[in-house]
Amino acid sequence: MWATVAATIRPLSREPVEALAAAVEVKATQPAAPRPPPPRGRVPPVRPAPAVVAPRTSLQAATLDGSWDKGLRSGTITPDRTLDLHGHHLDGAWSAIDYTLERAIAAGDRVVLLITGHERRGEPPVVRGRIRAAVHDWLASSRHSAQIAAVRAAHRRHGGGGSLYIILRRG
Numbered sequence: 001m002w003a004t005v006a007a008t009i010r011p012l013s014r015e016p017v018e019a020l021a022a023a024v025e026v027k028a029t030q031p032a033a034p035r036p037p038p039p040r041g042r043v044p045p046v047r048p049a050p051a052v053v054a055p056r057t058s059l060q061a062a063t064l065d066g067s068w069d070k071g072l073r074s075g076t077i078t079p080d081r082t083l084d085l086h087g088h089h090l091d092g093a094w095s096a097i098d099y100t101l102e103r104a105i106a107a108g109d110r111v112v113l114l115i116t117g118h119e120r121r122g123e124p125p126v127v128r129g130r131i132r133a134a135v136h137d138w139l140a141s142s143r144h145s146a147q148i149a150a151v152r153a154a155h156r157r158h159g160g161g162g163s164l165y166i167i168l169r170r171g
Helices: 002-007 017-029 066-074 090-107 130-141
Strands: 081-084 111-115 148-153 163-168
Touching: 066 163, 081 090, 090 111, 090 130, 090 163, 130 148
Parallel strands: 081 111
Antiparallel strands: 111 163, 148 163
């Protein structure tokens, strides 16, 4: 088929059309390279190479001004907004966190107190502490993560181990 098309086209070189058509026919008559036999057994799926992502500091390790850390440790900083997640299920908690962060950023708040409840150790028949375990990942992957400066454990006066401070960046 290619030889038919090539014979109807005027070549740019000075060689005659018949010589080009003969070269195409020679290539068409040559046997194709043998294909390797198909692999035997189970073949693992081809997975794309992982994307190289610049390492990002976690929100717990983010640095704050020394006076901020001192105020948070001593409990003298008063939260601008509070969200209590007691009684929420996972999806409801995520929606509540997202909504509260949206409202806090719009209002220019700096500190949000997030009450998650104390983490329960062990595996009783009812698994507890799922929200607490997922909060850090949620915050890191949130659409508001760029506005979050740091996440710190709350002072005893604000709930201690069952609460977190979310410190927002200045608008």
